[in-house]
Amino acid sequence: MISLQSLDLEVRRLTEEIAEWPKRVANRAADLEKAQKHLASITESLGKEEALRRRQELDVKDHQQKAARLRKQMDVVTTTTQASALEHEINFAEAEITRLEDAELESMERSEQLEAQKAEAEETVANLARAHAADKARAAEVTESHRALLVDVNARRNELRSTIEESALSMYDRIAKSRGTALAEGVDHKCSACQMVVRPQRWNDLRDRSNDETMLTCETCGRLLYWDPARDAPQKKPSKNESIAASIVRAL
Numbered sequence: 352m353i354s355l356q357s358l359d360l361e362v363r364r365l366t367e368e369i370a371e372w373p374k375r376v377a378n379r380a381a382d383l384e385k386a387q388k389h390l391a392s393i394t395e396s397l398g399k400e401e402a403l404r405r406r407q408e409l410d411v412k413d414h415q416q417k418a419a420r421l422r423k424q425m426d427v428v429t430t431t432t433q434a435s436a437l438e439h440e441i442n443f444a445e446a447e448i449t450r451l452e453d454a455e456l457e458s459m460e461r462s463e464q465l466e467a468q469k470a471e472a473e474e475t476v477a478n479l480a481r482a483h484a485a486d487k488a489r490a491a492e493v494t495e496s497h498r499a500l501l502v503d504v505n506a507r508r509n510e511l512r513s514t515i516e517e518s519a520l521s522m523y524d525r526i527a528k529s530r531g532t533a534l535a536e537g538v539d540h541k542c543s544a545c546q547m548v549v550r551p552q553r554w555n556d557l558r559d560r561s562n563d564e565t566m567l568t569c570e571t572c573g574r575l576l577y578w579d580p581a582r583d584a585p586q587k588k589p590s591k592n593e594s595i596a597a598s599i600v601r602a603l
């Protein structure tokens with residue numbers, strides 16, 4: 352039954368790992384998608400800055416042309432009122448040109464920062480794409496090899512189960528189903544599964560019992576206890592120096 356439990360745990364481990372890989376691949380794909388979206392939003396912002404600067408340049412040209420036109424009109428004005436009105440308009444156009452050129456510089460600074468962010472985002476996307484591809488390949492490999500292992504372990508498991516007595520097997524299955532594992536080694540007066548102390552009388556029964564005695568369970572977690580003198584601390588009775596584990600299997 353100890354061998355059966357180790358095979359059962361192996362089946363569980365292989366099954367869980369097979370199930371784990373698609374999740375890992377999906378998580379990686381989600382990370383990649385997120386990074387791609389981030390890159391797309393940076394690219395979009397860069398496009399917006401460029402469009403903004405094109406508009407600003409056109410506006411600057413408009414104001415320059417207007418200022419040039421106004422200066423020509425200055426040559427033909429006759430009154431000081433007209434002259435000061437034109438001057439006012441020229442000043443306004445020049446102020447607008449300065450404002451737009453400053454704004455253009457600010458936009459260029461933002462673009463520079465965005466370009467740096469874009470390069471970083473592109474690297475992230477490339478790394479994640481590589482990792483995603485590697486995960487996918489690894490997932491396929493692991494799934495294939497684990498499935499082959501499962502066939503082998505299950506065959507050994509079925510063979511072993513056929514050698515264990517029916518009632519013991521159903522007890523094992525019942526405890527394994529509710530507790531995850533059916534067997535627990537008694538180590539240092541404790542159940543190694545739930546860590547609760549085994550009472551002295553029960554501990555002595557466990558340590559001293561012979562092959563024909565019924566199986567002992569942990570009073571706290573209900574698992575079947577076994578005791579391995581080879582593993583536990585040096586005990587008083589070297590004559591009983593045989594594994595109870597082996598005796599359980601033989602008793603069944």
Ligand SMILES: [Zn+2]
Binds near residue numbers: 535545546573
């Ligand atoms: Zn226990």
